[in-house]
Amino acid sequence: MNAAINVKHLLLIWEQFRAATDITPIRDEAHCARMTEMLQALLDETQGKEKHPAMGLVDIVGDLIEGYEAKHHPLPEVMGVQALKFLMEQHGLKQSDLSEIGSQGVVSEILTGKRELNIRQVRALSERFGVSAATFV
Incomplete structure:
Protein backbone atom coordinates (compact mmCIF):
# COMPACT_ATOMS: atom_id res chain seq x y z
CA MET A 1 0.00 0.00 0.00
CA ASN A 2 1.38 3.45 -0.93
CA ALA A 3 1.85 5.95 1.86
CA ALA A 4 0.25 9.34 1.35
CA ILE A 5 2.63 11.94 -0.04
CA ASN A 6 3.48 14.61 2.49
CA VAL A 7 3.52 17.58 0.10
CA LYS A 8 4.70 20.08 2.73
CA HIS A 9 7.69 17.88 3.56
CA LEU A 10 8.36 17.28 -0.15
CA LEU A 11 8.31 21.03 -0.88
CA LEU A 12 10.73 21.71 1.98
CA ILE A 13 13.16 19.12 0.64
CA TRP A 14 12.66 20.36 -2.95
CA GLU A 15 13.47 23.95 -1.98
CA GLN A 16 16.64 22.83 -0.23
CA PHE A 17 17.66 20.73 -3.24
CA ARG A 18 16.82 23.48 -5.76
CA ALA A 19 18.71 26.10 -3.73
CA ALA A 20 21.77 23.84 -3.53
CA THR A 21 21.77 22.73 -7.19
CA ASP A 22 19.73 25.22 -9.26
CA ILE A 23 18.26 22.16 -11.04
CA THR A 24 15.12 23.65 -12.55
CA PRO A 25 13.90 24.23 -16.11
CA ILE A 26 16.70 26.20 -17.76
CA ARG A 27 15.98 29.93 -17.95
CA ASP A 28 18.81 31.41 -20.01
CA GLU A 29 22.25 30.83 -21.51
CA ALA A 30 24.06 31.38 -18.19
CA HIS A 31 21.84 28.82 -16.46
CA CYS A 32 22.39 26.41 -19.37
CA ALA A 33 26.16 26.84 -18.99
CA ARG A 34 25.92 26.05 -15.26
CA MET A 35 23.80 22.97 -15.94
CA THR A 36 26.24 21.82 -18.65
CA GLU A 37 29.09 22.20 -16.16
CA MET A 38 27.10 20.22 -13.60
CA LEU A 39 26.36 17.50 -16.16
CA GLN A 40 30.05 17.17 -16.94
CA ALA A 41 30.88 16.90 -13.23
CA LEU A 42 28.19 14.24 -12.80
CA LEU A 43 29.48 12.30 -15.82
CA ASP A 44 33.01 12.47 -14.40
CA GLU A 45 31.69 11.15 -11.10
CA THR A 46 29.65 8.29 -12.58
CA GLN A 47 32.35 7.22 -15.06
CA GLY A 48 29.65 5.60 -17.23
CA LYS A 49 28.49 3.23 -14.48
CA GLU A 50 24.76 2.81 -15.11
CA LYS A 51 24.08 1.72 -11.51
CA HIS A 52 25.84 4.75 -9.98
CA PRO A 53 23.47 6.64 -7.62
CA ALA A 54 24.03 9.89 -9.56
CA MET A 55 22.78 8.46 -12.89
CA GLY A 56 19.25 9.70 -12.12
CA LEU A 57 20.65 13.22 -11.84
CA VAL A 58 22.58 12.72 -15.08
CA ASP A 59 19.31 11.87 -16.83
CA ILE A 60 17.42 14.82 -15.32
CA VAL A 61 20.10 17.42 -16.01
CA GLY A 62 20.71 16.01 -19.50
CA ASP A 63 16.99 16.20 -20.29
CA LEU A 64 16.83 19.81 -19.07
CA ILE A 65 19.78 20.79 -21.27
CA GLU A 66 18.41 18.89 -24.26
CA GLY A 67 15.03 20.62 -23.90
CA TYR A 68 16.59 24.06 -23.68
CA GLU A 69 18.93 23.43 -26.61
CA ALA A 70 16.13 22.03 -28.78
CA LYS A 71 14.03 25.13 -28.13
CA HIS A 72 16.73 27.80 -28.34
CA HIS A 73 19.39 26.25 -30.61
CA PRO A 74 17.69 23.70 -32.84
CA LEU A 75 19.93 21.80 -35.21
CA PRO A 76 18.80 21.98 -38.80
CA GLU A 77 17.42 18.76 -40.30
CA VAL A 78 20.57 17.79 -42.16
CA MET A 79 22.55 14.61 -42.31
Missing part, protein backbone atom coordinates in the same frame (compact mmCIF):
# COMPACT_ATOMS: atom_id res chain seq x y z
CA GLY A 80 26.04 13.44 -43.12
CA VAL A 81 28.56 15.89 -44.47
CA GLN A 82 26.14 18.84 -44.17
CA ALA A 83 25.73 18.12 -40.45
CA LEU A 84 29.49 17.85 -40.03
CA LYS A 85 30.05 21.18 -41.81
CA PHE A 86 27.36 22.82 -39.66
CA LEU A 87 28.82 21.45 -36.42
CA MET A 88 32.32 22.50 -37.42
CA GLU A 89 31.06 26.02 -38.08
CA GLN A 90 29.12 26.17 -34.80
CA HIS A 91 32.17 25.02 -32.83
CA GLY A 92 34.66 27.15 -34.77
CA LEU A 93 36.60 24.11 -35.95
CA LYS A 94 38.99 23.74 -38.86
CA GLN A 95 39.71 20.52 -40.74
CA SER A 96 42.92 20.08 -38.74
CA ASP A 97 40.87 20.12 -35.50
CA LEU A 98 39.23 16.80 -36.39
CA SER A 99 42.29 14.59 -35.99
CA GLU A 100 40.13 11.85 -34.46
CA ILE A 101 38.73 11.11 -37.93
CA GLY A 102 41.99 11.44 -39.83
CA SER A 103 44.49 13.84 -41.33
CA GLN A 104 43.46 17.21 -42.72
CA GLY A 105 43.56 15.61 -46.18
CA VAL A 106 41.15 12.85 -45.13
CA VAL A 107 38.80 15.41 -43.57
CA SER A 108 38.97 17.50 -46.75
CA GLU A 109 38.07 14.48 -48.89
CA ILE A 110 35.11 13.72 -46.59
CA LEU A 111 33.87 17.32 -46.71
CA THR A 112 34.10 17.45 -50.52
CA GLY A 113 32.35 14.09 -50.96
CA LYS A 114 35.39 12.26 -52.32
CA ARG A 115 35.39 9.92 -49.32
CA GLU A 116 32.65 8.60 -47.04
CA LEU A 117 32.81 8.46 -43.26
CA ASN A 118 33.53 5.00 -41.88
CA ILE A 119 31.90 3.62 -38.74
CA ARG A 120 34.89 4.52 -36.50
CA GLN A 121 34.78 8.11 -37.73
CA VAL A 122 31.00 8.30 -37.27
CA ARG A 123 31.36 7.08 -33.67
CA ALA A 124 34.16 9.57 -32.96
CA LEU A 125 32.13 12.47 -34.35
CA SER A 126 29.00 11.37 -32.51
CA GLU A 127 30.92 11.32 -29.23
CA ARG A 128 32.72 14.61 -29.90
CA PHE A 129 29.57 16.56 -30.74
CA GLY A 130 27.14 14.69 -28.48
CA VAL A 131 24.74 13.81 -31.28
CA SER A 132 23.34 10.56 -32.59
CA ALA A 133 25.59 8.57 -34.90
CA ALA A 134 22.67 8.63 -37.36
CA THR A 135 23.42 12.33 -37.91
CA PHE A 136 26.49 11.41 -39.95
CA VAL A 137 25.11 8.47 -41.93
